[in-house]
Amino acid sequence: MTQAPDLAPPPTLEVRGGRKNFGAVHALRGVDLVARAGEVTALVGDNGAGKSTMIKCVAGIYAFDAGEVLFEGEQTHISAPADANALGIEVVYQDLALCDNLDIVHNMFLGRELKNGFRLDESAMETRAAEVLASLSVRTVRSIRQHVASLSGGQRQTVAIARAVLWNSKLVILDEPTAALGVAQTEQVLQLVRRLADAGLAVVLVSHNMNDVFEVADSINVLYLGQTAAQVRTKDTSRMEVIELITSGSAGMPPGTVAPRMSPDAPDRAATPVISDASTTTNGSTSA
Numbered sequence: 001m002t003q004a005p006d007l008a009p010p011p012t013l014e015v016r017g018g019r020k021n022f023g024a025v026h027a028l029r030g031v032d033l034v035a036r037a038g039e040v041t042a043l044v045g046d047n048g049a050g051k052s053t054m055i056k057c058v059a060g061i062y063a064f065d066a067g068e069v070l071f072e073g074e075q076t077h078i079s080a081p082a083d084a085n086a087l088g089i090e091v092v093y094q095d096l097a098l099c100d101n102l103d104i105v106h107n108m109f110l111g112r113e114l115k116n117g118f119r120l121d122e123s124a125m126e127t128r129a130a131e132v133l134a135s136l137s138v139r140t141v142r143s144i145r146q147h148v149a150s151l152s153g154g155q156r157q158t159v160a161i162a163r164a165v166l167w168n169s170k171l172v173i174l175d176e177p178t179a180a181l182g183v184a185q186t187e188q189v190l191q192l193v194r195r196l197a198d199a200g201l202a203v204v205l206v207s208h209n210m211n212d213v214f215e216v217a218d219s220i221n222v223l224y225l226g227q228t229a230a231q232v233r234t235k236d237t238s239r240m241e242v243i244e245l246i247t248s249g250s251a252g253m254p255p256g257t258v259a260p261r262m263s264p265d266a267p268d269r270a271a272t273p274v275i276s277d278a279s280t281t282t283n284g285s286t287s288a
């Protein structure tokens with residue numbers, strides 16, 4: 001019997017065996033990541049596991065020392081932020097990089113303003129900013145000419161995310177988008193994260209918060225001491241299993257797991273099944 005061809009599109013981003021050293025520090029010792037269009041992929045791991053280094057390598061702030069990066073199935077090399085932007089990769093960092101003295105429109109176009117001759121094309125920018133906010137069903141912002149200084153934490157996060165999707169992005173990486181938010185604003189931002197994926201983007205969500213991860217993620221990639229412990233489908237795993245992967249690097253591997261590429265300098269990790277706890281976050285705190 002002939003096998004049916006695999007018609008699934010390639011992942012938007014695939015990292016295979018990524019490594020990054022800072023002098024003697026082996027920050028990444030073999031990381032694998034698969035991020036698909038239409039899905040939220042959570043990137044989790046304990047403090048120092050390598051999450052920031054991983055996203056900075058994908059964003060072109062650092063370059064991987066070794067390993068492969070495939071974008072939409074094509075091998076690529078990202079060595080500068082412009083390379084990542086050209087592919088359609090945008091990152092929303094925790095500090096959001098918003099200018100308080102500018103309004104929402106100007107923040108969304110910061111550094112990439114639309115011009116009409118030598119002048120800023122205010123009306124084109126305003127129209128496009130309004131379109132993007134509407135396409136994301138953002139209703140929490142009163143006026144797009146409001147200064148960012150007057151916005152709440154959740155609204156600021158929303159503006160930073162909207163800015164990231166303004167540029168025909170294909171992959172949006174969100175670094176702890178709910179870290180500084182209360183319960184209601186966290187919920188709004190998580191709904192926005194879900195809408196990004198539903199609109200067809202590949203979303204990578206860096207988070208310590210298991211409630212957030214299990215609420216929105218389709219799959220969960222766990223880093224442990226600079227290596228990928230596993231990437232598991234959320235529906236096939238449990239909080240305790242993910243927490244065990246985060247804290248010890250091993251757990252029972254459900255079907256569909258992307259098995260780690262073991263580094264020669266890493267200790268062997270046996271696959272063992274585990275159990276679950278709903279309220280613990282990976283940095284030891286209890287989530288809302």
Ligand SMILES: Nc1ncnc2c1ncn2[C@@H]1O[C@H](COP(=O)(O)OP(=O)(O)OP(=O)(O)O)[C@@H](O)[C@H]1O
Nearest residue numbers: 022025026027045046047048049050051052053054
């Ligand atoms: N620029 C750098 N120079 C030297 N070492 C670095 C540098 N950046 C990161 N590291 C080291 O690489 C390792 C991974 O750090 P990274 O910040 O990527 O972890 P993380 O998972 O993002 O942690 P956290 O959750 O605390 O932000 C750590 O041991 C860190 O000290």
